[in-house]
Amino acid sequence: METKEIIYCLKKIVKPYVQNDLAFQDFGRDTDFIKDLEINSANLVDIVLDVEDEFNIAIDNDSMDNMLTVNDAVEIIKTKQREQ
Numbered sequence: 001m002e003t004k005e006i007i008y009c010l011k012k013i014v015k016p017y018v019q020n021d022l023a024f025q026d027f028g029r030d031t032d033f034i035k036d037l038e039i040n041s042a043n044l045v046d047i048v049l050d051v052e053d054e055f056n057i058a059i060d061n062d063s064m065d066n067m068l069t070v071n072d073a074v075e076i077i078k079t080k081q082r083e084q
Contacts, residue, residue: 001055001081006074013050017043029071057081 011027018024019038023031033039039047048064051057051073057080059067067073 001078003074003078006055006077007070009054010051010070010073013054014039014047017047027070029069029074031070032068033070034068051077055081057084 007027007029014027014033014037015024017037017039019040020036023036023038027037031037033044033047034041044067045064048059048067052059055077057077059076059080063076063080067076
């Protein structure tokens with residue numbers, strides 16, 4: 001799956017959890033889920049579960065801890081898809 005497609009899907013997944021709509025308008029590779037979008041850690045777990053369902057992958061705890069930005073998420077998704 002192309003990076004652009006992954007980012008598009010991530011944007012749809014993340015939208016319901018966003019607390020900072022202004023930052024969401026600039027959603028891109030450098031967007032930080034917690035600092036920019038003000039998503040709390042409990043909702044970040046929900047996002048990880050949604051990502052697992054959407055991309056049919058399993059994200060381990062280490063990967064989840066490192067999924068702080070959109071770019072981190074894209075790289076983790078790509079890695080997990082290659083591992084299948």
